[in-house]
Amino acid sequence: MSENKDSQVVKFVYDFTEGNKNLKDLLGGKGANLAEMTNLGLPVPPGFTITTEACKVYLDSGEEPVALRDEVSSHLDALEKKMGKKLGQADNPLLVSVRSGAKFSMPGMMDTVLNIGLSDKSVQGLAKQAGDDRFAWDSYRRLIQMFGKTVLDVDGELFEDALEKAKEAKKVTVDTDLDAADLKKLVTRFKKIVKTEAGRDFPQDPREQMDLAINAVFESWNTDRAKLYRRQERIPGDLGTAVNVCSMVFGNLGPDSGTGVAFTRDPASGHQGVYGDYLQNAQGEDVVAGIRNTVPLAELEQIDKKSYDQLMQIMETLENHYKDLCDIEFTIERGQLWMLQTRVGKRTAGAAFRIATQLVDQGLIDEAEALQRVSGAQLAQLMFPRFDDEAKVDLLGRGIAASPGAAVGKAVFDSYTAIKWSRSGEKVILIRRETNPDDLDGMIACEGILTSRGGKTSHAAVVARGMGKTCVCGAEDLEVDTKRRRMTIGETIVEEGDVVSIDGSTGKVYLGEVPVVPSPVVEYFEGRMHAGADDADELVGAVHRIMAYADRVRRLRVRANADNAEDALRARRFGAQGIGLCRTEHMFLGDRRELVEKLILADTDGEREESLKLLLPLQKQDFVELFEAMDGLPVTVRLLDPPLHEFLPDITELSVRVALAESRKDNNENDLRLLQAVHRLHEQNPMLGLRGVRLGLVIPGLFTMQVRAIAEAAAERKNAKGDPRAEIMIPLVGTVQELEIVREEADQVIAEVEEQTGIKLKLAIGTMIELPRAALTAGQIAEAAQFFSFGTNDLTQTVWGFSRDDVEASFFTAYLEKGIFGVSPFETIDRDGVGSLVKSAVEAGRATRPDLKLGVCGEHGGDPESVHFFHEVGLDYVSCSPFRIPVARLEAGRAASTSQGSDHR
Ligand code: PEP
Numbered sequence: 001m002s003e004n005k006d007s008q009v010v011k012f013v014y015d016f017t018e019g020n021k022n023l024k025d026l027l028g029g030k031g032a033n034l035a036e037m038t039n040l041g042l043p044v045p046p047g048f049t050i051t052t053e054a055c056k057v058y059l060d061s062g063e064e065p066v067a068l069r070d071e072v073s074s075h076l077d078a079l080e081k082k083m084g085k086k087l088g089q090a091d092n093p094l095l096v097s098v099r100s101g102a103k104f105s106m107p108g109m110m111d112t113v114l115n116i117g118l119s120d121k122s123v124q125g126l127a128k129q130a131g132d133d134r135f136a137w138d139s140y141r142r143l144i145q146m147f148g149k150t151v152l153d154v155d156g157e158l159f160e161d162a163l164e165k166a167k168e169a170k171k172v173t174v175d176t177d178l179d180a181a182d183l184k185k186l187v188t189r190f191k192k193i194v195k196t197e198a199g200r201d202f203p204q205d206p207r208e209q210m211d212l213a214i215n216a217v218f219e220s221w222n223t224d225r226a227k228l229y230r231r232q233e234r235i236p237g238d239l240g241t242a243v244n245v246c247s248m249v250f251g252n253l254g255p256d257s258g259t260g261v262a263f264t265r266d267p268a269s270g271h272q273g274v275y276g277d278y279l280q281n282a283q284g285e286d287v288v289a290g291i292r293n294t295v296p297l298a299e300l301e302q303i304d305k306k307s308y309d310q311l312m313q314i315m316e317t318l319e320n321h322y323k324d325l326c327d328i329e330f331t332i333e334r335g336q337l338w339m340l341q342t343r344v345g346k347r348t349a350g351a352a353f354r355i356a357t358q359l360v361d362q363g364l365i366d367e368a369e370a371l372q373r374v375s376g377a378q379l380a381q382l383m384f385p386r387f388d389d390e391a392k393v394d395l396l397g398r399g400i401a402a403s404p405g406a407a408v409g410k411a412v413f414d415s416y417t418a419i420k421w422s423r424s425g426e427k428v429i430l431i432r433r434e435t436n437p438d439d440l441d442g443m444i445a446c447e448g449i450l451t452s453r454g455g456k457t458s459h460a461a462v463v464a465r466g467m468g469k470t471c472v473c474g475a476e477d478l479e480v481d482t483k484r485r486r487m488t489i490g491e492t493i494v495e496e497g498d499v500v501s502i503d504g505s506t507g508k509v510y511l512g513e514v515p516v517v518p519s520p521v522v523e524y525f526e527g528r529m530h531a532g533a534d535d536a537d538e539l540v541g542a543v544h545r546i547m548a549y550a551d552r553v554r555r556l557r558v559r560a561n562a563d564n565a566e567d568a569l570r571a572r573r574f575g576a577q578g579i580g581l582c583r584t585e586h587m588f589l590g591d592r593r594e595l596v597e598k599l600i601l602a603d604t605d606g607e608r609e610e611s612l613k614l615l616l617p618l619q620k621q622d623f624v625e626l627f628e629a630m631d632g633l634p635v636t637v638r639l640l641d642p643p644l645h646e647f648l649p650d651i652t653e654l655s656v657r658v659a660l661a662e663s664r665k666d667n668n669e670n671d672l673r674l675l676q677a678v679h680r681l682h683e684q685n686p687m688l689g690l691r692g693v694r695l696g697l698v699i700p701g702l703f704t705m706q707v708r709a710i711a712e713a714a715a716e717r718k719n720a721k722g723d724p725r726a727e728i729m730i731p732l733v734g735t736v737q738e739l740e741i742v743r744e745e746a747d748q749v750i751a752e753v754e755e756q757t758g759i760k761l762k763l764a765i766g767t768m769i770e771l772p773r774a775a776l777t778a779g780q781i782a783e784a785a786q787f788f789s790f791g792t793n794d795l796t797q798t799v800w801g802f803s804r805d806d807v808e809a810s811f812f813t814a815y816l817e818k819g820i821f822g823v824s825p826f827e828t829i830d831r832d833g834v835g836s837l838v839k840s841a842v843e844a845g846r847a848t849r850p851d852l853k854l855g856v857c858g859e860h861g862g863d864p865e866s867v868h869f870f871h872e873v874g875l876d877y878v879s880c881s882p883f884r885i886p887v888a889r890l891e892a893g894r895a896a897s898t899s900q901g902s903d904h905r
């Protein structure tokens with residue numbers, strides 16, 4: 001223990017008996033759960049955990065905290081006493097594993113060293129003690145190999161090659177055919193490799209081994225692959241990892257030993273049962289690496305009934321204790337079961353919904369907690385299409401359904417090609433014998449992952465599930481030849497570039513492109529499938545229940561960004577409570593562009609009025625349809641926003657056309673005028689130019705025409721006994737004066753229409769807050785606005801000074817790679833910058849006008865994390881594209897739900 005700046009005692013090491021599952025920040029997930037299991041009285045090999053705080057000190061200063069060694073010494077002393085033997089003791093050595101374990105699981109991303117404590121001397125003691133020379137020498141060579149690679153940075157291939165050579169020399173193919181003498185020779189060879197490559201001897205002092213391994217684990221927090229994984233998974237980069245020092249138990253002591261992984265329920269379907277893999281006579285890493293073929297966990301019942309029964313009981317204890325699906329790593333050492341790890345297990349999106357409702361039914365959790373067990377991202381995944389059952393298919397083979405989804409793409413056999421091809425716009429399926437952490441970039445780039453080896457817990461499966469990417473693994477009929485870039489299945493050869501389709505829900509692999517059909521969850525939202533119907537599956541029922549709960553508890557209303565009746569009707573079916581943004585510019589395209597052109601080219605007021613008059617009935621009809629589709633619900637119509645030149649032909653194309661015509665002496669008067677207009681309206685920075693309210697103030701009659709169309713449409717709907725609830729929204733306001741002028745004109749037009757029709761219209765007028773100045777002067781703007789809708793697309797653009805049309809393609813990848821932000825601020829609201837402006841504008845707006853209605857209609861309105869932010873700052877609604885409405889409803893419910901203490905992120 002040591003004292004920090006504030007003279008508080010800092011404790012860097014916790015015995016497994018001292019921690020608990022709530023200390024994940026400090027002890028990492030693995031350490032916290034090992035402590036929890038220890039406290040539950042489960043058989044956990046004794047050990048201790050070095051905190052993430054120690055790691056942070058090490059990473060910040062390059063040195064361990066001063067007090068760490070002493071603290072480790074006293075915990076090691078206690079461990080040695082408990083075990084009745086000393087670390088590396090010559091005649092009966094205590095061996096330990098040194099494992100990483102961060103707050104959030106990062107499978108295979110950081111380092112582990114097993115069998116610490118073995119040396120030239122203690123290997124003899126271990127042999128005698130275990131009565132097994134082969135085992136002792138195999139353990140020693142594994143230590144030198146792992147230690148060499150992870151602690152001393154020796155190229156792992158050199159050890160692999162030496163191992164291969166030893167097998168070739170003996171004419172055997174599997175490691176287990178090497179005997180003690182062979183392994184002893186291999187140890188000598190490995191030590192030479194270490195000496196040559198690392199320039200030092202493999203350390204014989206067990207404590208030195210342990211200290212170096214601890215530092216190596218600290219350092220592994222910052223390897224490139226760990227950083228990439230964190231960015232992908234949005235895990236903060238400053239958490240650091242804890243280090244678990246645990247007494248070794250051995251699964252490779254003969255046929256009565258083994259190691260396995262298990263889930264308390266099926267992580268793909270959520271169903272209860274016996275799910276997992278077991279590997280006899282092996283160490284833990286062998287299972288996770290998917291290198292040797294495992295047997296299903298159920299077979300353990302035949303192999304070792306006593307351990308099997310005990311394991312089943314422990315699994316039940318864990319489920320009831322954690323009230324959730326747990327995954328487990330265990331080892332059986334000569335008939336004695338040991339728990340090496342447990343955690344709340346990753347699961348597929350579908351299983352998350354099913355498990356949450358199953359646990360409610362079992363009485364283990366309440367509905368509020370169920371809501372925390374699922375996420376909008378998972379719901380979005382369930383809305384992806386799946387393969388059409390009716391389609392004619394060419395089945396190539398079948399593997400394990402490791403991560404659901406329907407993925408189609410060109411076959412590639414290495415990560416490099418996956419990245420290269422996907423960058424050039426190709427969809428690819430990454431096919432490997434098995435994956436390892438070095439494949440991460442390729443796994444991110446591809447549509448889906450297919451492997452010929454490994455089970456549900458192999459690297460490919462675990463990582464793909466984490467990413468929500470389709471994966472089929474262990475498709476053993478496929479002969480994957482990465483060197484020749486092809487795979488063979490019976491007679492069929494699939495070459496690089498051939499299209500394959502993989503179904504992560506069934507494990508089936510097809511040649512060619514299989515057509516896809518909508519997901520049942522979308523069918524449900526569309527109202528084409530009812531949760532209670534006979535053909536509705538369990539998943540639809542679970543989604544229905546959770547959505548109903550989210551709707552009951554959420555405070556935020558959810559509206560849609562929609563500009564036509566079709567989208568509005570879909571949005572309604574998906575649960576929209578109105579339209580938060582109708583972009584009227586979308587109504588000026590197609591055949592009507594000509595009318596807009598006329599308006600722009602008009603030389604006289606008369607000409608301008610003429611074209612506005614032609615546009616009016618068309619606009620009105622659009623609104624009539626929209627108000628009808630959203631009858632009874634609010635519809636926010638935004639007046640024209642983009643610069644007018646967007647409605648004119650491309651400047652280069654037009655110039656060429658005019659030049660060609662001139663050379664033929666065949667001048668087209670209209671084209672010439674158009675070209676002049678294009679030049680006149682051309683802007684260097686159109687996004688900061690003549691658009692939004694500025695347009696309305698400069699082009700006479702444009703906004704009033706739109707307001708008249710809205711008012712007349714509303715009157716018509718009222719006449720037809722409808723219930724139109726139109727709201728008029730002014731874009732890109734920077735100062736209250738702009739709004740006041742437009743408002744005055746609008747009020748006048750509305751009054752005219754009211755008088756003409758004899759119908760009283762209650763049309764609210766409000767503004768977008770999408771410029772920093774608008775946000776900063778929100779208090780003044782609220783004087784003239786009945787509502788604000790935050791345009792976080794433009795607000796992000798203007799707060800950061802990022803051109804929204806350019807930066808994502810030009811330098812965002814570099815920014816993401818450098819960790820400047822973990823996710824694009826156009827995707828998830830930048831809480832500190834843009835978010836703080838939103839927050840202060842909310843406060844200022846409400847201070848002026850307590851009943852000010854507040855919403856958001858930028859892309860962030862449908863982004864899960866941002867929805868939580870908008871809930872927190874007290875908006876009334878979010879508005880997003882129709883397909884994201886269910887996600888926004890769910891996240892709004894999650895944000896409002898007060899459940900605490902969930903293990904879920
Ligand atoms: C915004 O800026 O956030 C917004 C919704 O408007 P648009 O995307 O149309 O500029």
Ligand code: MG
Pocket residue numbers: 731770791793794
């Ligand atoms: Mg905008």
